[in-house]
Amino acid sequence: MTVAEETFQPSAPVCWCCGGKFEDRDLVRLGAHPEVGVCIGCAKYTAYS
Numbered sequence: 487m488t489v490a491e492e493t494f495q496p497s498a499p500v501c502w503c504c505g506g507k508f509e510d511r512d513l514v515r516l517g518a519h520p521e522v523g524v525c526i527g528c529a530k531y532t533a534y535s
């Protein structure tokens with residue numbers, strides 16, 4: 487899977503998990519993938535799954 491960087495919009499952070507739009511501060515960045523962010527809800531979901 488390749489990532490098209492031109493489609494990544496830092497000004498409009500989107501949860502990589504549920505696709506919802508969030509403020510950047512409300513997204514949790516994955517350590518190995520700083521370009522990927524998930525919302526708090528999904529972060530908790532993944533943490534407990």
Ligand SMILES: [Zn+2]
Nearest residue numbers: 501504525528
């Ligand atoms: Zn989410």
